[in-house]
Amino acid sequence: MIAGYNTISMGTGRKEFNPKKERPGLEHYLKEAGQATLSHIGGGARVDEGVVGNFMASRFNKQAHLGAFMAMVDPALQYKPSIRVEGACASGGLALVTGIKSVLSGSAEVVLAIGVEVQNTVKAIYGADILAGAGWFQRRKEGQAYFFPGQFSDRAGAYYQKIGREKARLAMARWYRNAIENARLCPTAQEFENKTANLESQGLTEPNPKSFTAHLNVFDCSKVSDGASSIAIVSEEGLRRCGVPVSEAVEVIAVGHAVDDITTLPADPTRLDTIAAAVKKALETAGITPGQLATIETHDCFSIAGILGMEAIGLCGEGEGADFVLAGHTARDGKIPVNTTGGLIGWGHPTGATGVHQAVTIWEQLTGKAGAAQITIPAERPYGLTVNMGGDDKTVVAIVYRKTT
Amino acid sequence: MTYTDRLTNVSVLGSAGKMGSGILLLAALEVADQMLKPENKDRHFVINAIDVSSAALPGLMKYIRAQVLKAAEKKVVLLRGLYAHRAELIENSEIIDAYVDDVMGLIRPSTRLEVAYESTLVFEAVSENEALKVKLFSQINENNALQPWFFTNTSSVPIAGLDKGANLSGRVLGFHFYNPPAVQKLVEVITIAANPSEMKEFALQLAKNMRKVVVPSNDIAGFIGNGHFMRDALFALGEAKILSASMPMHEALYIVNKVSQDYLMRPMGIFQLIDYVGVDVVRFIMSVMNPHMPAEDLHSDELDRMFEKGIKGGQFSDGSQKDGILKYEKGKPVAVFNSDTGEYIPISSFAATADAWLGPLPESTMPWKNLVKAPDKDSLAALAFEAYRTSGTNGAQLALSYARRSREIGLNLVNTGVAHSAADVNTVLLTGFFHAYGPVNEFVL
Numbered sequence: 001m002i003a004g005y006n007t008i009s010m011g012t013g014r015k016e017f018n019p020k021k022e023r024p025g026l027e028h029y030l031k032e033a034g035q036a037t038l039s040h041i042g043g044g045a046r047v048d049e050g051v052v053g054n055f056m057a058s059r060f061n062k063q064a065h066l067g068a069f070m071a072m073v074d075p076a077l078q079y080k081p082s083i084r085v086e087g088a089c090a091s092g093g094l095a096l097v098t099g100i101k102s103v104l105s106g107s108a109e110v111v112l113a114i115g116v117e118v119q120n121t122v123k124a125i126y127g128a129d130i131l132a133g134a135g136w137f138q139r140r141k142e143g144q145a146y147f148f149p150g151q152f153s154d155r156a157g158a159y160y161q162k163i164g165r166e167k168a169r170l171a172m173a174r175w176y177r178n179a180i181e182n183a184r185l186c187p188t189a190q191e192f193e194n195k196t197a198n199l200e201s202q203g204l205t206e207p208n209p210k211s212f213t214a215h216l217n218v219f220d221c222s223k224v225s226d227g228a229s230s231i232a233i234v235s236e237e238g239l240r241r242c243g244v245p246v247s248e249a250v251e252v253i254a255v256g257h258a259v260d261d262i263t264t265l266p267a268d269p270t271r272l273d274t275i276a277a278a279v280k281k282a283l284e285t286a287g288i289t290p291g292q293l294a295t296i297e298t299h300d301c302f303s304i305a306g307i308l309g310m311e312a313i314g315l316c317g318e319g320e321g322a323d324f325v326l327a328g329h330t331a332r333d334g335k336i337p338v339n340t341t342g343g344l345i346g347w348g349h350p351t352g353a354t355g356v357h358q359a360v361t362i363w364e365q366l367t368g369k370a371g372a373a374q375i376t377i378p379a380e381r382p383y384g385l386t387v388n389m390g391g392d393d394k395t396v397v398a399i400v401y402r403k404t405t
Numbered sequence: 406m407t408y409t410d411r412l413t414n415v416s417v418l419g420s421a422g423k424m425g426s427g428i429l430l431l432a433a434l435e436v437a438d439q440m441l442k443p444e445n446k447d448r449h450f451v452i453n454a455i456d457v458s459s460a461a462l463p464g465l466m467k468y469i470r471a472q473v474l475k476a477a478e479k480k481v482v483l484l485r486g487l488y489a490h491r492a493e494l495i496e497n498s499e500i501i502d503a504y505v506d507d508v509m510g511l512i513r514p515s516t517r518l519e520v521a522y523e524s525t526l527v528f529e530a531v532s533e534n535e536a537l538k539v540k541l542f543s544q545i546n547e548n549n550a551l552q553p554w555f556f557t558n559t560s561s562v563p564i565a566g567l568d569k570g571a572n573l574s575g576r577v578l579g580f581h582f583y584n585p586p587a588v589q590k591l592v593e594v595i596t597i598a599a600n601p602s603e604m605k606e607f608a609l610q611l612a613k614n615m616r617k618v619v620v621p622s623n624d625i626a627g628f629i630g631n632g633h634f635m636r637d638a639l640f641a642l643g644e645a646k647i648l649s650a651s652m653p654m655h656e657a658l659y660i661v662n663k664v665s666q667d668y669l670m671r672p673m674g675i676f677q678l679i680d681y682v683g684v685d686v687v688r689f690i691m692s693v694m695n696p697h698m699p700a701e702d703l704h705s706d707e708l709d710r711m712f713e714k715g716i717k718g719g720q721f722s723d724g725s726q727k728d729g730i731l732k733y734e735k736g737k738p739v740a741v742f743n744s745d746t747g748e749y750i751p752i753s754s755f756a757a758t759a760d761a762w763l764g765p766l767p768e769s770t771m772p773w774k775n776l777v778k779a780p781d782k783d784s785l786a787a788l789a790f791e792a793y794r795t796s797g798t799n800g801a802q803l804a805l806s807y808a809r810r811s812r813e814i815g816l817n818l819v820n821t822g823v824a825h826s827a828a829d830v831n832t833v834l835l836t837g838f839f840h841a842y843g844p845v846n847e848f849v850l
Contacts, residue, residue: 125478129496141495145481211482 001401002242002249003040004231004360007032009190009348011120011225019120026061026118027072029228029350034073034114037230041110041242044074047232048108050082053095053115054352059130060121070112077112087259088134089301090390091115092229092355093397097257099233100399109238115356116228124224131351134391136263146212149221151392152302153213158269159304160215163319171322172303173203176219176345178331179300183342185373190223190348203303220303222344229356231363246404250366250384256282256398266393270319272305275312275387278396283314286383286400290314293336294381294403295365297358299389300343306330309387310338337375340365355388355397362386366403377403406525408610409439411554413450416521417528418541420454420514421461423720424558425530427586429454429465429512430472431615432528437508438614441487452511453520462514472587473508477501522548528580530558533686533693535566542571554604556580560631561693564597564624575599578608581628582617583837584682591837592617597624618836625823626697629833631690632823633844634678635703636814638687641665641675642705644803655741655750656759658730660803662738663759667766668793668804669811670773670786672839677738679708680718680729688712710744764798776841786841787848808849815845 007029010017017023030052038044050070058064070082085094092115099111119127125145132140132147144150160168177199183189196202205217212218234242239249256278266273283290290313298313300306307321315336316324324330330338341347341361344354362384364370366377382403389396415432419425433452440450454469456462477484481497488500513520518541521527527545531537542555555577557567568577579595592612596605612619622628627635641661648657662674679687688708695703711730718729726733732740732749740749769788771779779785790808793801815830824830831843 123478125481125497125501129498132496137495141492145485145497209482211479 001252001359001363002232002234002239002244003037004229004363005033005036006188006229006357006360007227008188009223009225009227009350011190011223011348013190013194013223015193017120023120023226024118026057026063026066026116027069029116029118029226030066030069030114031073033116033228033230034070034112037112037114037232038074041232041234041244044076044112046238046242047074047077047080047110047112049080049099049102049111050077051095051098051102051111051113052082052084053086053091053093053113053355054084055086055088055091055117056130056133056351057116057118059133060117060119060127066116073112073114086352087395087397088390089299089349089351090355090388090395090397091352092357093257093386093388093390093399094355094395096231096233096355096359096399097255097397100252100255103233103235103238109235109241111233112230113233113356114228114230115350115353117350117352118226119224119350120226127224134394138263144213148392149213149216149302152304153207153215155266155269155308156215156220156302156304159308162270163322167322167326168304168307169204170200171307171325172220173200174325175300175303175306175330176200176203178325179339179342179346181346182332182340182373183346186341186347186371189342189346190225191342191346216302216304219345222301222349225348225350227348227350227353227357229353229360231356231359248367249404250363250401251404252399253383253402254282254285254400256280256285257396259395260393262391262394270308272308272312272389272393274393274396275299275309275389275398276314278398279313279385279387282385282398282400288383288400292381293383293385294377295340295362295375296336296338296385296387297340297343297361298338298387299354299358300339300345301349301389303345305389306339306343306345313385313387332373332375340370340375341373355386358386358388359399359401362401366401408607409445409448411525411607412436412439413448414453414524415451415526415528416453416455416524416545417530418455418518418521419529419531421456421458421465422530424582424584424586425456425528426465426468427584428528428530428558428582430469430587431582433469433473433508433512434476435611435614436511437504440507440511450511451513451523453524454512454514455516455518455521456514457516459516462516466509466512466514469512470505470509473505474501477504518544519548521545521553523551524549524553525551527553527555528558529555533559533561533689535562535570535693538562538567539570542567542573542577546571546573546576552576554578554607556608558582561627561690563626563697564595565599568597568599575601576604578604579622579624579628580608580612581622581630583630589837590616590618591630591833592619593622593628593630593833593837594619595622595624595628618832620829620832621825622829623822623824625821626694627690627823629818629824629830630837631694632818633811633814633830633834634838635687635691635694637811638675638679639691639703639705640807640810640814642707644807646707652759652762653743653750653755654745655743656755659741659752659755659759660763661807662731662741663763664800664803664807666773668770668789668800669808670771670776670789670841672773672777674738676730680726680731680733681720683717683719684708684711684729685717686719707744711742714744714747716742716744763800763803764796766800767792767796773841777839782841783846783848786846790848805849808844811844812846812849815843
């Protein structure tokens with residue numbers, strides 16, 4: 001993968017954001033991200049295929065058929081293949097998987113993958129309806145007003161029972177602090193300008209079931225975001241065609257893609273079994289253990305998802321995620337820095353773009369392009385992992401990347 | 406009659422007005438809460454939105470719909486529970502729409518008073534005209550066999566007079582909202598001896614359900630809110646008059662307005678507040694109160710002069726400020742009326758002179774918007790007054806005498822039996838006028 005690019009994650013928290021004023025739409029974000037990547041690889045003429053990851057433009061923006069926007073991004077893409085893929089919040093990850101498969105099949109040497117979502121078109125309470133489409137609609141009626149926060153609130157409640165509420169809340173507040181502190185190092189992050197002094201005490205704000213959910217507060221949640229991310233997926237031939245040096249590429253060495261039955265509830269709400277399955281497959285294919293990873297971008301749509309993710313990835317045992325986070329292992333100076341530009345809570349969560357954003361972040365870290373957010377990649381651990389989740393652990397894309405030598 | 410029984414048929418008189426529309430909204434939300442209780446599912450509830458202006462009713466309904474929608478969006482968690490039995494309502498948007506439809510379905514707009522003949526509770530928010538109120542109450546009372554209760558929003562007319570005039574045998578009390586009713590937390594409840602005890606209990610329960618802060622006031626014209634505001638305004642006009650001996654009237658008005666806002670750290674200056682309420686309304690309230698105050702003269706020649714020259718203030722239907730004593734651009738004062746010349750004089754043309762006369766504002770004085778958010782408002786306000794006492798500037802001197810008069814007005818409201826306590830006076834000014842500190846405080850001395 002080469003030439004990654006993230007737009008700003010726009011929404012509350014950014015000083016440019018004014019909900020009362022007209023804002024850029026899908027077209028703007030697709031163009032900004034797509035054209036930025038193309039400018040580094042010699043333009044659309046070098047691209048064989050396009051793929052757009054998007055979750056719910058059909059409702060947020062009343063717009064479907066996003067694959068055909070590729071030719072708007074660059075006229076040289078006219079009459080070339082392009083599709084839009086959807087798997088809820090894993091749509092971006094599916095765009096990567098689709099592009100990788102095209103390259104592996106030999107049908108393309110260069111694929112432009114763009115993830116995009118523009119969500120601030122409706123108030124959060126209506127956005128909750130739209131995002132609930134990531135769950136089984138037959139369960140919407142029994143679900144909570146804020147549907148997905150409700151689902152993960154139930155998971156958090158079960159986790160409190162399992163390991164004790166106080167420790168779990170402390171770990172969730174620490175997760176929030178790490179997310180915001182990392183976002184402050186990344187100018188495109190939605191929380192880049194966050195100035196809150198005591199993040200952990202803010203993170204410990206008592207949840208209010210009357211206005212939100214029983215076990216999560218708003219700081220436990222990812223952002224409502226507008227944004228796009230793009231990256232080029234290339235073969236070795238494609239890399240030569242684009243004229244990009246190998247040092248500016250990351251190598252994709254394994255993909256784990258898994259789904260679970262959307263009509264079922266989790267067997268154990270304190271486990272993210274689909275993440276575990278997808279990551280296991282990716283790591284086995286790559287032939288590495290979790291301990292060999294230098295950094296991870298994980299899908300922390302909620303702080304509890306981040307913590308349970310640590311367990312599912314295999315960084316610690318079941319029920320030990322909170323201790324792992326509280327010990328500082330996931331902080332940027334810890335054993336395994338996680339979500340180094342803020343993740344979904346700090347950087348933002350333009351749903352259909354998130355999977356691509358995670359890949360761009362890993363690409364930046366492994367090629368030394370992460371600016372102020374740059375971490376050290378140990379020579380003996382040249383690997384990165386992205387974990388992109390759709391719905392309540394129903395579609396998962398896990399990808400392992402290696403720094404090029 | 407239970408609390409819910411009392412709310413089955415409600416009328417709001419003057420419902421298209423500034424206060425009436427807010428009262429209608431609050432009443433509709435409260436009646437809807439009763440209607441949506443499972444035990445009331447077979448009961449029928451009605452709210453009559455009565456106004457003389459037929460032309461104003463469509464706009465009123467539009468306003469109410471928009472406000473109910475906002476209220477619904479804020480309480481979807483609760484609404485999902487209330488509508489859980491409606492299998493066809495799945496998404497938040499569907500539940501919100503159903504709730505808005507249900508609330509709007511309660512409200513019957515009408516220009517005819519006859520619809521109130523079946524009401525058990527009547528809110529009144531017509532103009533501050535005692536004779537008109539008596540006439541409306543009498544007509545409803547004579548034609549309504551249900552012995553309705555009348556809740557008047559009057560801010561100045563004594564309740565006992567309305568009771569006697571309309572022959573209500575104690576079935577009227579003051580239920581005085583502050584503008585805008587949907588936002589302001591304060592309700593002044595003015596009871597009279599003849600009120601049945603269950604009526605007072607109902608009033609307190611209703612205010613609580615509407616999430617209001619209740620301050621009891623005795624039945625003396627103007628009650629606490631206007632009792633303070635009118636005298637405060639008269640003091641300000643008097644100070645401006647004194648200053649005008651040595652400077653043009655518009656400069657004097659500017660100076661007093663500035664002191665009452667910046668030095669006293671209030672949300673707006675006194676003349677801006679008069680404009681907000683309306684020069685005509687303030688004049689009228691004074692005229693209603695004055696006959697009940699034999700020892701005082703609640704009257705201003707200066708306001709009369711302005712009113713005669715067409716200066717009225719008040720707001721446009723979109724809520725923006727009309728020109729009054731001050732002229733406004735984008736809600737900010739830009740000129741001051743001079744009643745001698747009949748012209749607005751731009752503030753920019755004399756502000757430097759007037760500000761020099763006032764002297765520099767002490768550093769400890771905070772803008773109201775910062776002070777009101779501070780946890781220790783009283784001690785911060787006290788610091789400003791400490792600086793005024795040691796500062797020799799004209800501004801500081803005027804601020805001290807203004808604040809001391811405001812305190813004296815507050816204490817007099819207690820001494821004359823209008824308010825039960827100084828704390829109640831402070832609550833009214835804090836919650837009804839958004840002051841950052843109450844007028845009755847030692848630190849202004």
